[in-house]
Amino acid sequence: MNTDKIRQDIRGLKDGKIFLNNAGSSLMPSVVVDSMIDYLELEEQMGGYEVANRNSEVLEEFYSETAKLINAKPHNIAFATSATEAFAKALSSIIFKENDVIITTADDYISNQITFISLQKKLNVKIIRMKNLPDNELDLDDLEKLIKEHHPRLVAVTHIPTNSGLIQDVEGVGKLCKQYDILYLVDACQSVGQMVVDVQKINCDFLTATGRKFMRGPRGTGFLYVSDKALKENYAPLLLDMRGADWTAPDDYILFDTAKRFEHWEISYASLAGFTQALKYANTIGMHEIEKYNASLSQTLRNNLQSSGFRVWDLGKHLSSIITFTGPEGDLDAIQKVLNDNSVFFSVTYKNSALIDFTRKNIHGIVRLSPHYFNTLEEIENVSAMLKESLA
Incomplete structure (x- = not known):
């Protein structure tokens, strides 16, 4: 390096x-900014539709570069405008019922905690936070006890909190979630880009990240990873648009197969192009x-x-x-x-x-x-x- x-x-x-x-x-590296400026200048000359059509193969590189970064496949990746949007879309794909339980930690990101509290207020979902050990590590024995007692609908963990250098044991949590077949959501907005993040080792169903932090991409970018299991079980955001499904009858649709079902059709392709360059930059260094x-x-x-x-x-x-x-x-x-x-x-x-x-x-x-x-x-x-x- x-x-x-x-x-x-x-x-x-x-x-x-x-x-x-x-x-x-x-x-941002200069190549990130320059790619965005070049793309916007093309839109200025030809309009957004034509530029996107001419650059369709280049734009698809976002999915392969993101997949390479976190050891996934391109079909598991969705573009998002932020980690928070990705997190909210993942949550919206879960049909919570009254008294469903979400298990999380005391070190989650503020926006995630507020989202959980909102679900608690609106749907009467219960929020339970697992304990920490004296050394501040997650108490996985307590988590297993909570899983057995409450049969949670979801376990959600922030990999690295915004307010601390703590790296939480997301792999240990993932082993328990896999063992008990519990949906698992990881917020990796502070870990992606600064350290190795491997979704196969984490065993999560959803993972969210942002572009603007350690990835060194532009603001207004991020991504969502969706596991093959979650895709096969037809998890999809509550509010879909034509990016997520094919309208097959006046009152019916069929979900698309890939994680792109979690995207909206209208995004900033200039931002996506810039984020792709940031991903390439990190992947090239390693x-x-x-x-x-x-x-x-x-x-x-x-x-x-x-x-x-x-x-x-x-x-x-x-x-x-x-x-x-x-x-x-x-x-x-x-x-x-x-x-x-x-x-x-x-x-x-x-x-x-x-x-x-x-x-x-x-x-x-x-x-x-x-x-x-x-x-x-x-x-x-x-x-x-x-x-x-x-x-x-």
């Missing part, structure tokens, strides 16, 4: 910034190389912050390229000032986005740094030094 070459492919780095907000919205490099950067940064006296809030045996921390007394202001003053890009998460986790940790918020494979060890050391100095 040639970091110098990778950095040359990013026009957004030429003004001297240190970009460490890849868990929010990363910097996710194993990206994961190894990211692990080195994040471990260095996490260790530096801890040794300097900051409180690092990433708790668990397996940690990702998301580093969350505060000052020694939980303060955030001084950290934000020094990062802003030195053109370091970061984000802040407050308690309302991680209500259960932050209540448990007794904190009101964290600063989040999320290095990626275009960052250098020198940048990590520079940021570590400036933060250490702020405590002096």
